[in-house]
Amino acid sequence: IMVQLVGPLRKELADSLSSCRVLVVGAGGIGCELLKNLVLTGFKNIEVIDLDTIDVSNLNRQFLFQKNHVGKSKAQVAKESVLRFCPSANITAYHDSVMNPDYNVEFFRNFQLVMNALDNRAARNHVNRMCLAADIPLIESGTAGYLGQVTVIKKGMTECYECQPKPTQKTFPGCTIRNTPSEPIHCIVWAKYLFNQLFGEEDADQEVSPDTADPEAAWNPEETAARASASDQDGDIKRVSTKDWARSTGYDPVKLFNKLFKDDIMYLLTMDKLWKKRKAPVPLDWAEVHQLGRSQDDMCGAGLKDQQVLSVGGYSQLFQRSVETLRAQLKEKGDSAELVWDKDDPPAMDFVTAAANLRMHIFSMNMKSRFDVKSMAGNIIPAIATTNAVIAGLIVLEALKILNSDFQQCRTIFLNKQPNPRKKLLVPCALDRPNPNCYVCASKPEVTVKLCVHKTIVQTLQDKILKEKFGMVAPDVQIEDGKGTILISSEEGETEANNGKFLSDFGIRNGSRLQVCVCLEELPRDVEFEVVGDAPEKAPPPSVPEEEKSITNGNKDSAQPSTSTKAEAEDDDILIVDSDEEPSSSTTDVSMETGSLKRKLQDAETGETASKRKRLDQQPAAEDDDDDDDIIALD
Amino acid sequence: MIDMIEKEDNVITEEEAAQYDRQIRLWGLEAQKRLRGSRVLLVGLRGLGAEVAKNLILAGVKGLTLLDHEQVTEESRRAQFLIPVDADGQNQAQASLERAQFLNPMVDVKADTDQVENKSDSFFLQFDAVCLTGCSRDVMVRVDQLCSSRNIKVFCGDIFGYHGYMFSDLGPEHHFVEEKVKIVKSSDETNDGPKVKKPKVDPNETTMVKKMASFCSLKEALEVDWTSEEAKASLKRTPPGYFLLHVLLKFRTDKGRDPHPGSYAEDSCLLLQIRDDLLEAVDVNPELLPDSFVSTCFSEMAPVCAVVGGVLGQEIVKALSQRDAPHRNFFFFDGLKGSGVVDYFGNK
Numbered sequence: 001i002m003v004q005l006v007g008p009l010r011k012e013l014a015d016s017l018s019s020c021r022v023l024v025v026g027a028g029g030i031g032c033e034l035l036k037n038l039v040l041t042g043f044k045n046i047e048v049i050d051l052d053t054i055d056v057s058n059l060n061r062q063f064l065f066q067k068n069h070v071g072k073s074k075a076q077v078a079k080e081s082v083l084r085f086c087p088s089a090n091i092t093a094y095h096d097s098v099m100n101p102d103y104n105v106e107f108f109r110n111f112q113l114v115m116n117a118l119d120n121r122a123a124r125n126h127v128n129r130m131c132l133a134a135d136i137p138l139i140e141s142g143t144a145g146y147l148g149q150v151t152v153i154k155k156g157m158t159e160c161y162e163c164q165p166k167p168t169q170k171t172f173p174g175c176t177i178r179n180t181p182s183e184p185i186h187c188i189v190w191a192k193y194l195f196n197q198l199f200g201e202e203d204a205d206q207e208v209s210p211d212t213a214d215p216e217a218a219w220n221p222e223e224t225a226a227r228a229s230a231s232d233q234d235g236d237i238k239r240v241s242t243k244d245w246a247r248s249t250g251y252d253p254v255k256l257f258n259k260l261f262k263d264d265i266m267y268l269l270t271m272d273k274l275w276k277k278r279k280a281p282v283p284l285d286w287a288e289v290h291q292l293g294r295s296q297d298d299m300c301g302a303g304l305k306d307q308q309v310l311s312v313g314g315y316s317q318l319f320q321r322s323v324e325t326l327r328a329q330l331k332e333k334g335d336s337a338e339l340v341w342d343k344d345d346p347p348a349m350d351f352v353t354a355a356a357n358l359r360m361h362i363f364s365m366n367m368k369s370r371f372d373v374k375s376m377a378g379n380i381i382p383a384i385a386t387t388n389a390v391i392a393g394l395i396v397l398e399a400l401k402i403l404n405s406d407f408q409q410c411r412t413i414f415l416n417k418q419p420n421p422r423k424k425l426l427v428p429c430a431l432d433r434p435n436p437n438c439y440v441c442a443s444k445p446e447v448t449v450k451l452c453v454h455k456t457i458v459q460t461l462q463d464k465i466l467k468e469k470f471g472m473v474a475p476d477v478q479i480e481d482g483k484g485t486i487l488i489s490s491e492e493g494e495t496e497a498n499n500g501k502f503l504s505d506f507g508i509r510n511g512s513r514l515q516v517c518v519c520l521e522e523l524p525r526d527v528e529f530e531v532v533g534d535a536p537e538k539a540p541p542p543s544v545p546e547e548e549k550s551i552t553n554g555n556k557d558s559a560q561p562s563t564s565t566k567a568e569a570e571d572d573d574i575l576i577v578d579s580d581e582e583p584s585s586s587t588t589d590v591s592m593e594t595g596s597l598k599r600k601l602q603d604a605e606t607g608e609t610a611s612k613r614k615r616l617d618q619q620p621a622a623e624d625d626d627d628d629d630d631i632i633a634l635d
Numbered sequence: 636m637i638d639m640i641e642k643e644d645n646v647i648t649e650e651e652a653a654q655y656d657r658q659i660r661l662w663g664l665e666a667q668k669r670l671r672g673s674r675v676l677l678v679g680l681r682g683l684g685a686e687v688a689k690n691l692i693l694a695g696v697k698g699l700t701l702l703d704h705e706q707v708t709e710e711s712r713r714a715q716f717l718i719p720v721d722a723d724g725q726n727q728a729q730a731s732l733e734r735a736q737f738l739n740p741m742v743d744v745k746a747d748t749d750q751v752e753n754k755s756d757s758f759f760l761q762f763d764a765v766c767l768t769g770c771s772r773d774v775m776v777r778v779d780q781l782c783s784s785r786n787i788k789v790f791c792g793d794i795f796g797y798h799g800y801m802f803s804d805l806g807p808e809h810h811f812v813e814e815k816v817k818i819v820k821s822s823d824e825t826n827d828g829p830k831v832k833k834p835k836v837d838p839n840e841t842t843m844v845k846k847m848a849s850f851c852s853l854k855e856a857l858e859v860d861w862t863s864e865e866a867k868a869s870l871k872r873t874p875p876g877y878f879l880l881h882v883l884l885k886f887r888t889d890k891g892r893d894p895h896p897g898s899y900a901e902d903s904c905l906l907l908q909i910r911d912d913l914l915e916a917v918d919v920n921p922e923l924l925p926d927s928f929v930s931t932c933f934s935e936m937a938p939v940c941a942v943v944g945g946v947l948g949q950e951i952v953k954a955l956s957q958r959d960a961p962h963r964n965f966f967f968f969d970g971l972k973g974s975g976v977v978d979y980f981g982n983k
Contacts, residue, residue, distance in 0.1 A: 037941050425962070
């Protein structure tokens with residue numbers, strides 16, 4: 001066979017590499033490795049975008065960066081480093097967010113291929129939609145610890161990133177955080193809430209004071225209602241915000257300590273039903289703790305300073321010191337100042353470490369080191385160079401198949417920590433066909449919504465379902481009632497009168513269909529919603545938001561807003577799977593028609609998968625997402 | 636310009652803690668300390684060698700010696716990212732040194748321009764691990780024999796176009812630990828009312844389990860007796876990469892180089908010939924390694940170097956840190972299929 005090779009590649013392929021244009025989204029762990037692989041393979045025209053700057057903790061794996069680059073733009077420095085070993089490469093770097101509207105569908109159409117090297121779901125969703133709109137193939141990937149995954153997304157041919165529902169971030173019920181914590185993570189979440197209540201932006205969903213309306217505390221339902229209204233009227237607890245109270249004491253650490261770790265705990269103790277089957281918390285008193293001192297804390301040793309677990313006395317002092325520092329920070333910023341929690345800001349991290357540990361101690365849990373608290377509070381995903389190197393290598397191999405128009409050869413590939421029973425460390429799997437009901441990529445998407453039409457008002461449909469759940473910005477909703485009745489108009493004020501009315505008022509009932517139009521570049525088509533109302537036997541498909549079941553702990557009717565919205569989901573977490581793949585014979589032509597693969601949960605034997613369960617409920621606040629790369633199925 | 640920080644083995648500096656934070660959170664402080672005390676020899680600085688060098692330097696070993704007697708050519712320079720553009724004609728290890736050192740100033744990186752064949756036995760004994768790339772079969776067998784009896788971990792690896800392999804010999808008794816998560820049954824805590832809680836797994840409550848694995852020599856691993864009934868039966872499940880490896884090592888021995896795109900016609904003929912001879916000699920059907928391999932085993936594919944270099948790098952880290960189960964004893968990667976398998980050859 002006469003084959004012309006250019007290096008290891010056939011000539012035709014090598015030629016198309018040098019002319020094509022590719023976009024790399026992200027210049028972090030995967031991004032650095034990917035850029036290197038692309039230029040060494042022969043890609044010539046590469047654009048890379050990343051909004052982040054270089055941090056010292058990146059240097060163990062993001063090898064295009066060095067210590068003297070800390071603080072600089074990742075995209076920019078990555079480009080410079082690559083040019084050093086391949087000056088002929090044509091690289092454009094953008095220090096920007098890919099979600100910036102400047103990068104519109106036209107921008108994406110410039111490329112033959114887009115490769116994600118991201119660490120958060122919002123950006124992945126966004127790029128997914130852009131690539132679908134532009135009809136450009138997308139290679140998606142992610143890593144966490146020793147595990148990794150690569151897959152290919154091509155409109156009409158494969159599943160898009162949003163075809164399968166992704167597990168939502170784990171949230172904890174409010175009363176668990178406020179009344180009955182049983183795990184260190186509950187105390188850490190509480191401490192972060194406390195930080196915001198005292199120093200940051202106060203959030204009604206982040207209450208830290210005892211939850212008097214906890215239904216578990218009541219011996220009978222009437223009592224719950226009574227407590228709820230009592231706390232409304234009782235100005236002492238409800239009227240004064242935590243921040244105002246703290247201000248009134250001048251952020252006195254001792255007073256704060258005694259309120260949070262003594263008085264509030266003693267209040268919890270009066271809710272005796274809570275402690276019938278649980279170990280009751282033991283309040284702390286500043287004076288007593290102070291006397292104990294820090295005698296057991298050993299300051300030297302062969303371990304990391306951060307990995308020490310201090311004594312109660314030690315954490316009390318840490319609490320005091322950090323409050324004083326944060327108080328000073330606030331003062332410096334001025335009157336209506338607010339601090340934003342950042343795991344890399346030492347006093348902020350100290351405060352959460354101290355407060356969480358004091359609470360853990362009160363609730364009879366083993367205290368944790370600052371190192372461990374930081375992992376949990378900061379959602380840190382451990383990361384190493386080799387995993388990223390492997391995944392980035394696989395990305396380029398998929399890229400070559402795509403450029404060769406060899407879509408039939410494309411695969412989803414999983415990198416495991418240990419080989420599976422069939423000896424596979426790398427497990428290639430056939431790509432799935434698109435989900436015909438995917439509201440993002442299907443041509444005529446349909447969604448079934450189960451809700452109570454007599455209890456759901458139009459406003460809720462708009463805000464909680466269309467906007468929050470489906471990420472729609474300005475939906476227009478029409479009822480398919482033959483009259484084309486407009487339920488919701490994206491024009492301000494047009495349908496305001498409808499907002500407070502129940503869906504049933506409009507004749508909407510079981511089986512009714514609504515047509516939702518979203519005039520966004522990203523979803524240039526209508527989505528049909530079918531309402532499943534009062535017929536319980538009609539079970540909705542799993543991808544449907546189930547409003548009825550969303551709140552688990554009975555806070556639905558309480559005065560306090562619940563912090564739990566999707567607590568059900570966490571038990572169905574889909575983690576990295578160890579799927580069966582096609583037979584290893586090279587003569588088998590695996591077609592795309594292969595149906596959905598059997599999925600089974602991976603062993604939680606590695607720390608990485610378990611770490612997912614420690615996720616905190618946060619708004620997509622960038623400061624909480626570590627800049628580490630993330631596995632595609634996790635977030 | 637290299638700041639050698641002389642420190643007690645036991646103490647991790649703040650600088651190290653900050654830089655290695657994300658990996659300490661994965662494999663723990665103990666493992667990091669062991670890495671920090673390890674010296675590694677890396678032979679061959681082509682595509683695969685550069686990847687392994689990068690991975691080990693970033694991981695934070697104590698010292699890495701880059702050994703390569705070859706000179707930089709335009710081709711070899713384009714294959715890896717450590718050699719500067721104006722380095723043609725220089726020694727490959729020497730040319731890679733500066734960029735390699737930049738990756739992590741805390742590692743002591745050295746360059747050695749000698750030929751590995753000319754190194755005395757005692758040279759190898761100063762290392763905790765040796766990684767051989769681009770070496771002939773004889774050299775690999777010799778070094779492996781010399782090192783593994785002295786508890787020096789031996790690794791081999793090569794890339795042939797879209798294909799690659801790595802081999803490890805961690806000695807007859809390699810001790811390591813595995814971290815297992817403790818499963819704790821919920822005691823009297825019954826939160827969240829009616830829901831039945833699963834036994835709680837606190838991922839920070841783990842236990843270290845001691846284990847041991849044994850490895851055979853490279854010689855043994857390559858000289859499998861295919862005439863036995865047992866061996867014949869296992870043929871179907873044998874990765875073709877194993878046979879490919881034999882063919883390419885034979886080519887390397889006979890020609891003193893690897894297949895080269897510039898001499899594609901004659902090299903591909905020779906490859907097919909070697910395959911036929913080899914498989915016939917061991918009475919194995921040549922169909923097990925179909926003709927198509929020939930067009931995909933030339934040169935080194937950068938992404939394949941990255942994959943195999945990643946796995947190989949991690950195996951070296953695991954062996955030095957004595958943490959987590961090592962792969963036994965081969966890893967074969969097929970870049971066309973995206974398959975990566977671990978398989979054992981030799982007496983178990």
